[in-house]
Amino acid sequence: MFSVPQQINVESDSINERLGEDEEFWRDHYDWLKEKGYQLRPRYQPGWSPSWKGTTKISILQEDYQFSNHPFLLDAVRIRDGKLVMLRRSDPESLSDELKISRIFSSEPVSSDPRNHCVPIYETLQLGHDTPDAPGRNKIVVMPYLVRWNVNFQSVGEVVDFCSQIFEGMQLMHSLHIAHNDVKALNIMMDWFPLYASPPHPSDGSMNRDWSGRARPRSRTRHPIKYYFIDYNLCKQFEPHSNLLQLPGYGGDQRVPEFRRKEMCDPFAVDVYCLGNVIRNKFLVGDEWDAPKYNLRFLNTLVSEMTHDNPKKRPNMDQVVSRFAELRKSLSWWKLRLRVSDRNEHLFFRILFTPTHYIRQTSYIIRRIPAIPDYRIY
Structure with a gap:
C-alpha cells in the first residue's frame, strides 16, 4: 500500500x-x-x-x-x-x-514621489x-527581492495601511497616464526585510531562503513594510486625452464585466475594478486560497463602487484615494486595533489567540506604537 x-x-x-x-x-x-x-x-x-x-x-x-x-x-x-x-x-x-x-x-522625479509603489x-x-x-x-x-504580501495581517490598522499604499501607488500610475493592465494579487508584493529575520525562499515562502527552517513573519504594526506593484509587461502609457479604449480579455483577472460582455474597455476603469477585486477576494469574501476576514466590513461600500458593473460608475483613482482618506479618518483608535482573523477560524483558536492579540495591542498603546503602520518613519 x-x-x-x-x-x-x-x-x-x-x-x-x-x-x-x-x-x-x-x-x-x-x-x-x-x-x-x-x-x-x-x-x-x-x-x-x-x-x-x-x-x-x-x-x-x-x-x-x-x-x-x-x-x-x-x-x-x-x-x-x-x-x-x-x-x-x-x-x-x-x-x-x-x-x-x-x-x-x-527615474526622477517619479522615483522620489512618496506615492511611488512601483518596483x-x-x-x-x-x-x-x-x-x-x-x-x-x-x-x-x-x-x-520581494515576497508575497497576503500573510499574517493581525489588525485592522495593518489592512488600512496596505489599502492606503496600493491606492496611492495606482493613483500615481494613472496620473502618469499609465495603465497597469494586469492588476491581481500576484502582482502586488512587499519588502521582506522588516517583516522577516531571514528572507523567505522564492519557491516556498513558508521556508527560509537557505531552507534552514520556517519563515516566520513578525508584526506589521511593529515592523512597517512597503508594498509594491510588479510586472509591467502589459503596462501601457497613453497620450493625455487620447482614445483609451482597448480590446477586452487582457490580464490575469478575467472577471471584469466588460470582458464578459466583450466590450471595448477603458483600461483605467479596468485597473480600478481589478484593484477592488483584490481587496474583495483577499479580505471580504475570500477565494480558494484565503478565507474572508472579520472586522473589515467598512471596506464594503468603497470596494462595491470600485467593482461596479458599469465602468462609468466606478470612481477614478483620485476619487478612490480621497474617499478612502475620509473612511480612514472615520475609524476609531479601537477599531484600528481590532483583530483581523479568518471567519472560518475554529472557536478553539479564536479563544486562544484573541486575548493574546489585545494584550499585544495594549502594549503597543503603552509604547505609543501607532495603530496604522507607517514605513516612512522608520
Missing part, C-alpha cells in the same frame, strides 16, 4: 536532480553574472550535483532540491553588499513596453548575444 507514494517520490527526485530547460539559462550564465556582481544559489553553479545524491539526506529537505518555478525570474545575492535581488529576463522592447515603463518609475530597477544587464530558448530576451533587469 506504500508503493504509489514511493514511486511518486522517486519520479520527483528524478525531476529535481536535474535542471529544467528554463533553469539551464541561469546555469550557463552563472559565471557571467558573478563577474557582473551577482551570485546565484548553488543549484545553478556549473557542474552542480544534488547534495542529497549518494547520501542518506532526505532530498526534499535540501535547499538545492528547490527549482525555479518561473521561466524568466531568479533570485540572487548582490556580492558587493550581500543584498538580495531578483533578476528578470525582460520582454523584448518589440514585444512590450516593460523596460520603458520601468525606466519611468525608476524599481537597480540596473539593466545587457547580454552580448541572443539566446535560442527565448529570442530577444537579451536584457536582465535587477530589482529588489
